[in-house]
Amino acid sequence: MGDHMSLKTAIVTGAARGIGLATTKLFLSEGWQVAMVDRDGAALADAVTTLDNVHGINCDVSDPASVDGMITEVLRHFGQIDSLINNAGVADFGPIEETTFERWRTVMATNLDGVFLTTQAAIPALKETRGSIVNIASISGLRASTLRVAYGTSKAAVIQLTLQQAAELGEYGIRANAVAPGPVKTKLAMAVHSPEIIAAYHDALPLNRYGTEEEIAQAIVFLASDKASFVTGQLLAADGGFEATGIGLPALRT
Secondary structure (H helix, E strand, C coil), X not given: CHHHHHCCEEEEECCCCHHHHHHHHHHHHCCCEEEEEECCHHXXXXXXXXXXXXXXXXXXXXXXXXXXXXXXHXXXXXXXXXXXXXXXXXCCCECHHHCCHXXXXXXXXXXXXXXHHHHHHHHHHHHHHCCEEEEECCHHHCCCCCCEHHHHHHHHHHHHHHHHHHHHHHHHCCEEEEEEECCECCHHHHHHCCHHHHHHHHHHCCCCCCECHHHHHHHHHHHHCHHHCCXXXXXXXXXXXXHHHXXXXXXXXX
Protein backbone atom coordinates (compact mmCIF):
# COMPACT_ATOMS: atom_id res chain seq x y z
CA MET A 1 0.00 0.00 0.00
CA GLY A 2 2.74 2.45 0.94
CA ASP A 3 3.85 3.41 -2.54
CA HIS A 4 0.51 4.31 -4.04
CA MET A 5 -0.48 6.60 -1.18
CA SER A 6 1.34 9.41 -3.01
CA LEU A 7 -0.72 9.01 -6.17
CA LYS A 8 -3.93 10.95 -6.66
CA THR A 9 -6.98 8.74 -6.37
CA ALA A 10 -10.23 9.06 -8.30
CA ILE A 11 -13.48 7.20 -7.78
CA VAL A 12 -15.32 6.58 -11.04
CA THR A 13 -18.85 5.19 -10.76
CA GLY A 14 -20.28 3.29 -13.70
CA ALA A 15 -16.68 2.46 -14.57
CA ALA A 16 -17.15 -0.93 -16.22
CA ARG A 17 -17.91 0.43 -19.69
CA GLY A 18 -18.56 3.47 -21.82
CA ILE A 19 -17.69 6.95 -20.60
CA GLY A 20 -16.75 5.59 -17.15
CA LEU A 21 -14.20 3.19 -18.58
CA ALA A 22 -12.79 5.82 -20.95
CA THR A 23 -12.48 8.23 -18.00
CA THR A 24 -10.74 5.59 -15.91
CA LYS A 25 -8.19 4.97 -18.67
CA LEU A 26 -7.52 8.69 -19.10
CA PHE A 27 -6.96 9.15 -15.36
CA LEU A 28 -4.52 6.23 -15.43
CA SER A 29 -2.63 7.76 -18.35
CA GLU A 30 -2.30 10.99 -16.33
CA GLY A 31 -0.75 9.10 -13.41
CA TRP A 32 -3.79 8.72 -11.15
CA GLN A 33 -5.06 5.53 -9.53
CA VAL A 34 -8.73 4.70 -9.83
CA ALA A 35 -11.38 3.01 -7.74
CA MET A 36 -13.65 1.52 -10.40
CA VAL A 37 -17.20 1.26 -9.09
CA ASP A 38 -20.05 -0.53 -10.83
CA ARG A 39 -23.02 -2.72 -9.98
CA ASP A 40 -22.37 -5.03 -12.94
CA GLY A 41 -19.87 -7.27 -11.20
CA ALA A 42 -19.01 -9.39 -14.24
CA ALA A 43 -18.33 -6.45 -16.55
CA LEU A 44 -16.36 -4.73 -13.79
CA ALA A 45 -14.19 -7.81 -13.21
CA ASP A 46 -13.45 -7.99 -16.94
CA ALA A 47 -12.43 -4.33 -17.06
CA VAL A 48 -10.29 -4.45 -13.92
CA THR A 49 -8.19 -7.39 -15.12
CA THR A 50 -6.90 -5.38 -18.11
CA LEU A 51 -5.74 -2.34 -16.11
CA ASP A 52 -3.06 -1.45 -13.56
CA ASN A 53 -3.45 0.89 -10.56
CA VAL A 54 -7.16 0.18 -10.26
CA HIS A 55 -9.35 -1.39 -7.60
CA GLY A 56 -12.79 -2.69 -8.53
CA ILE A 57 -15.70 -2.33 -6.10
CA ASN A 58 -19.15 -3.75 -6.72
CA CYS A 59 -21.62 -1.12 -5.51
CA ASP A 60 -25.14 0.07 -6.25
CA VAL A 61 -24.94 3.85 -5.84
CA SER A 62 -28.69 4.08 -5.12
CA ASP A 63 -28.23 2.13 -1.87
CA PRO A 64 -26.88 4.12 1.10
CA ALA A 65 -25.33 1.13 2.87
CA SER A 66 -23.63 -0.01 -0.34
CA VAL A 67 -22.25 3.50 -0.90
CA ASP A 68 -20.90 3.79 2.65
CA GLY A 69 -19.19 0.43 2.28
CA MET A 70 -17.68 1.48 -1.04
CA ILE A 71 -16.17 4.69 0.39
CA THR A 72 -14.76 2.73 3.33
CA GLU A 73 -13.19 0.23 0.92
CA VAL A 74 -11.65 2.97 -1.26
CA LEU A 75 -10.03 4.55 1.79
CA ARG A 76 -8.84 1.16 3.07
CA HIS A 77 -7.24 0.36 -0.28
CA PHE A 78 -5.95 3.74 -1.48
CA GLY A 79 -5.90 5.87 1.67
CA GLN A 80 -7.37 9.01 0.13
CA ILE A 81 -9.92 10.36 -2.35
CA ASP A 82 -8.90 13.29 -4.56
CA SER A 83 -11.78 13.24 -7.01
CA LEU A 84 -15.23 11.70 -7.24
CA ILE A 85 -16.68 11.13 -10.71
CA ASN A 86 -20.43 10.48 -10.50
CA ASN A 87 -20.98 8.77 -13.84
CA ALA A 88 -23.26 5.83 -12.98
CA GLY A 89 -26.59 6.29 -14.70
CA VAL A 90 -29.54 4.52 -16.23
CA ALA A 91 -31.54 5.50 -19.29
CA ASP A 92 -35.19 4.66 -19.74
CA PHE A 93 -36.89 6.26 -22.71
CA GLY A 94 -40.63 6.23 -23.27
CA PRO A 95 -43.73 8.42 -23.46
CA ILE A 96 -44.88 10.19 -20.30
CA GLU A 97 -48.14 8.27 -20.32
CA GLU A 98 -46.31 4.94 -20.38
CA THR A 99 -43.75 5.85 -17.72
CA THR A 100 -44.89 4.02 -14.60
CA PHE A 101 -43.95 5.38 -11.20
CA GLU A 102 -41.69 2.36 -10.77
CA ARG A 103 -39.77 3.26 -13.95
CA TRP A 104 -39.57 6.91 -12.85
CA ARG A 105 -38.22 5.92 -9.42
CA THR A 106 -35.68 3.53 -10.94
CA VAL A 107 -34.19 6.34 -13.02
CA MET A 108 -34.19 8.80 -10.13
CA ALA A 109 -32.68 6.26 -7.72
CA THR A 110 -29.47 5.85 -9.70
CA ASN A 111 -29.20 9.13 -11.61
CA LEU A 112 -30.10 11.53 -8.80
CA ASP A 113 -30.08 9.69 -5.46
CA GLY A 114 -26.80 8.04 -6.44
CA VAL A 115 -25.04 11.37 -7.00
CA PHE A 116 -26.40 12.73 -3.71
CA LEU A 117 -25.46 9.67 -1.66
CA THR A 118 -22.01 9.09 -3.14
CA THR A 119 -20.99 12.73 -2.81
CA GLN A 120 -22.26 12.98 0.75
CA ALA A 121 -20.35 9.85 1.77
CA ALA A 122 -17.14 11.12 0.14
CA ILE A 123 -17.16 14.61 1.70
CA PRO A 124 -14.99 13.82 4.76
CA ALA A 125 -12.28 12.34 2.54
CA LEU A 126 -12.57 15.15 -0.03
CA LYS A 127 -12.13 17.72 2.75
CA GLU A 128 -8.77 16.10 3.57
CA THR A 129 -7.50 16.49 -0.01
CA ARG A 130 -9.42 19.65 -0.99
CA GLY A 131 -10.68 17.43 -3.75
CA SER A 132 -13.10 17.68 -6.63
CA ILE A 133 -16.45 16.33 -7.74
CA VAL A 134 -17.55 15.91 -11.34
CA ASN A 135 -21.15 14.90 -11.98
CA ILE A 136 -22.10 13.53 -15.37
CA ALA A 137 -25.34 15.18 -16.43
CA SER A 138 -26.60 15.22 -20.01
CA ILE A 139 -27.65 17.60 -22.71
CA SER A 140 -31.08 16.09 -21.92
CA GLY A 141 -30.91 18.01 -18.63
CA LEU A 142 -30.67 21.28 -20.58
CA ARG A 143 -32.86 20.66 -23.62
CA ALA A 144 -36.23 19.01 -23.42
CA SER A 145 -36.94 16.20 -25.82
CA THR A 146 -39.68 13.62 -26.19
CA LEU A 147 -39.50 10.27 -24.38
CA ARG A 148 -37.11 11.53 -21.68
CA VAL A 149 -39.43 12.59 -18.87
CA ALA A 150 -37.56 10.69 -16.15
CA TYR A 151 -34.08 10.78 -17.69
CA GLY A 152 -34.11 14.46 -18.63
CA THR A 153 -35.62 15.52 -15.32
CA SER A 154 -33.06 13.48 -13.37
CA LYS A 155 -30.20 15.09 -15.30
CA ALA A 156 -31.60 18.62 -14.85
CA ALA A 157 -31.72 17.86 -11.12
CA VAL A 158 -28.08 16.69 -11.21
CA ILE A 159 -27.10 20.05 -12.70
CA GLN A 160 -28.83 21.90 -9.85
CA LEU A 161 -27.37 19.48 -7.30
CA THR A 162 -23.91 20.32 -8.67
CA LEU A 163 -24.53 24.02 -8.01
CA GLN A 164 -25.69 23.25 -4.47
CA GLN A 165 -22.55 21.21 -3.85
CA ALA A 166 -20.31 23.95 -5.24
CA ALA A 167 -21.98 26.63 -3.11
CA GLU A 168 -21.75 24.70 0.13
CA LEU A 169 -18.52 22.73 -0.20
CA GLY A 170 -16.37 25.54 -1.57
CA GLU A 171 -15.41 26.65 1.92
CA TYR A 172 -13.57 23.33 2.28
CA GLY A 173 -11.75 23.86 -1.01
CA ILE A 174 -13.90 21.18 -2.66
CA ARG A 175 -14.88 21.97 -6.24
CA ALA A 176 -18.02 20.61 -7.90
CA ASN A 177 -18.70 20.76 -11.62
CA ALA A 178 -20.79 18.90 -14.16
CA VAL A 179 -20.27 17.65 -17.69
CA ALA A 180 -23.24 17.38 -20.04
CA PRO A 181 -22.48 15.01 -22.88
CA GLY A 182 -24.33 15.33 -26.14
CA PRO A 183 -24.84 12.26 -28.33
CA VAL A 184 -21.90 9.91 -27.83
CA LYS A 185 -20.88 7.01 -30.03
CA THR A 186 -21.20 4.29 -27.42
CA LYS A 187 -22.00 0.70 -28.32
CA LEU A 188 -25.39 1.15 -26.67
CA ALA A 189 -26.24 4.30 -28.61
CA MET A 190 -25.17 2.79 -31.90
CA ALA A 191 -27.33 -0.25 -31.18
CA VAL A 192 -30.49 1.71 -30.37
CA HIS A 193 -30.19 4.80 -32.59
CA SER A 194 -31.80 4.22 -35.98
CA PRO A 195 -30.17 5.60 -39.16
CA GLU A 196 -32.88 8.29 -39.12
CA ILE A 197 -32.00 9.34 -35.56
CA ILE A 198 -28.29 9.38 -36.35
CA ALA A 199 -28.88 11.54 -39.42
CA ALA A 200 -31.10 13.90 -37.43
CA TYR A 201 -28.45 14.31 -34.74
CA HIS A 202 -25.82 15.02 -37.38
CA ASP A 203 -28.08 17.71 -38.84
CA ALA A 204 -28.62 19.26 -35.39
CA LEU A 205 -24.95 19.31 -34.35
CA PRO A 206 -22.64 22.00 -35.70
CA LEU A 207 -19.75 19.52 -35.65
CA ASN A 208 -21.95 17.14 -37.66
CA ARG A 209 -20.96 14.01 -35.76
CA TYR A 210 -21.35 12.14 -32.51
CA GLY A 211 -18.75 12.58 -29.80
CA THR A 212 -16.48 9.82 -28.60
CA GLU A 213 -16.27 8.42 -25.08
CA GLU A 214 -12.68 9.69 -24.96
CA GLU A 215 -13.77 13.25 -25.78
CA ILE A 216 -16.19 13.25 -22.86
CA ALA A 217 -13.47 11.79 -20.63
CA GLN A 218 -11.15 14.69 -21.53
CA ALA A 219 -13.72 17.19 -20.22
CA ILE A 220 -14.26 15.16 -17.04
CA VAL A 221 -10.56 14.73 -16.24
CA PHE A 222 -9.88 18.42 -16.90
CA LEU A 223 -12.55 19.51 -14.40
CA ALA A 224 -11.28 16.94 -11.88
CA SER A 225 -7.69 18.11 -12.19
CA ASP A 226 -5.67 21.00 -10.78
CA LYS A 227 -5.86 22.60 -14.23
CA ALA A 228 -9.41 23.60 -13.21
CA SER A 229 -8.39 24.76 -9.73
CA PHE A 230 -10.50 27.95 -9.85
CA VAL A 231 -13.45 26.37 -11.65
CA THR A 232 -16.44 25.34 -9.57
CA GLY A 233 -20.21 25.39 -9.98
CA GLN A 234 -19.89 25.11 -13.74
CA LEU A 235 -21.59 23.00 -16.38
CA LEU A 236 -19.47 22.07 -19.38
CA ALA A 237 -21.50 20.77 -22.29
CA ALA A 238 -19.32 18.48 -24.39
CA ASP A 239 -21.93 18.25 -27.08
CA GLY A 240 -20.61 19.18 -30.52
CA GLY A 241 -22.48 22.46 -30.28
CA PHE A 242 -25.91 20.90 -29.76
CA GLU A 243 -26.90 23.28 -26.95
CA ALA A 244 -25.70 26.32 -28.92
CA THR A 245 -28.17 25.65 -31.72
CA GLY A 246 -31.26 25.00 -29.60
CA ILE A 247 -33.16 27.78 -31.31
CA GLY A 248 -33.78 27.43 -35.02
CA LEU A 249 -34.20 24.42 -37.21
CA PRO A 250 -31.48 22.72 -39.25
CA ALA A 251 -33.73 23.07 -42.32
CA LEU A 252 -33.55 26.87 -42.02
CA ARG A 253 -29.78 26.98 -42.32
CA THR A 254 -28.34 28.39 -45.51
